[in-house]
Amino acid sequence: NAGVMQNPRHLVRRRGQEARLRCSPMKGHSHVYWYRQLPEEGLKFMVYLQKENIIDESGMPKERFSAEFPKEGPSILRIQQVVRGDSAAYFCGTGSSYNEQFFGPGTRLTVL
Amino acid sequence: GENVEQHPSTLSVQEGDSAVIKCTYSDSASNYFPWYKQELGKGPQLIIDIRSNVGEKKDQRIAVTLNKTAKHFSLHITETQPEDSAVYFCAASSINTGTASKLTFGTGTRLQVTL
Numbered sequence: 001n002a003g004v005m006q007n008p009r010h011l012v013r014r015r016g017q018e019a020r021l022r023c024s025p026m027k028g029h030s031h032v033y034w035y036r037q038l039p040e041e042g043l044k045f046m047v048y049l050q051k052e053n054i055i056d057e058s059g060m061p062k063e064r065f066s067a068e069f070p071k072e073g074p075s076i077l078r079i080q081q082v083v084r085g086d087s088a089a090y091f092c093g094t095g096s097s098y099n100e101q102f103f104g105p106g107t108r109l110t111v112l
Numbered sequence: 113g114e115n116v117e118q119h120p121s122t123l124s125v126q127e128g129d130s131a132v133i134k135c136t137y138s139d140s141a142s143n144y145f146p147w148y149k150q151e152l153g154k155g156p157q158l159i160i161d162i163r164s165n166v167g168e169k170k171d172q173r174i175a176v177t178l179n180k181t182a183k184h185f186s187l188h189i190t191e192t193q194p195e196d197s198a199v200y201f202c203a204a205s206s207i208n209t210g211t212a213s214k215l216t217f218g219t220g221t222r223l224q225v226t227l
Contacts, residue, residue, distance in 0.1 A: 004155075033214060042118075042201055042217035043156065056214060091155055093215070100146060101215060103155040 003027060004094050005074075006104035014112050019079040021107045023092035032075040033093040033101060034060075034067060043091060049075060082111045114139040116204050118218030125192050126226055133221045135202035136184040142204040145178060145185045146215070150199045159200075160187070163207075192225045199223070 003026035013019050025032055030051055035043035045059040049069040060067065064082075069075040079086055089108050093101035115138040125131050137145075143164035148156035162169045162176045162185065169176050173192075178185040189196055199222050203215040 045214040105155045
């Protein structure tokens with residue numbers, strides 16, 4: 001986990017609001033993966049990005065969800081008009097080409 | 113797509129005993145198999161991994177074996193200690209030179225090491 005930063009650690013939103021989750025990769029890592037974890041379940045892939053490019057978004061819902069990884073700054077996972085079913089822990093994993101993924105501490109999103 | 117199954121879902125062992133967790137995968141193109149340890153309220157921590165050109169890998173009390181023909185791989189923890197108590201996840205991915213890929217995770221094994 002060392003070096004991968006996520007914030008906020010906890011986020012509470014009311015239905016219909018927007019949630020923004022941030023991930024700063026470990027130094028030297030240019031690949032970012034976002035995963036969602038429901039209680040008592042494994043991590044489910046959402047989206048894979050490299051700097052300024054979305055490489056694979058096959059696991060991300062088509063509506064309300066978007067992700068970016070700008071040239072400068074952290075990667076952001078954005079959820080618009082949140083619903084109760086969006087409540088989960090969201091983790092980002094970062095890595096370099098074909099190497100291991102290291103995970104951040106996660107953001108726990110609660111939708112009231 | 114890839115599907116990873118993991119067993120058992122819970123495992124209780126006495127301190128000092130060994131623990132074994134097993135996973136199977138479906139995609140023959142998968143060639144990278146990491147194991148993660150997740151403690152309550154924390155992110156997954158990579159503890160060991162194995163690539164398909166190797167059948168076994170060991171790191172102190174932890175070892176992983178891979179059977180490509182049967183498409184299964186296992187985590188072995190020897191001389192378990194209370195601090196080994198956590199949820200363990202296996203995962204599979206297809207990694208090629210210069211590219212990377214998403215991980216497909218198993219459903220997790222909750223390991224409890226009792227005194």
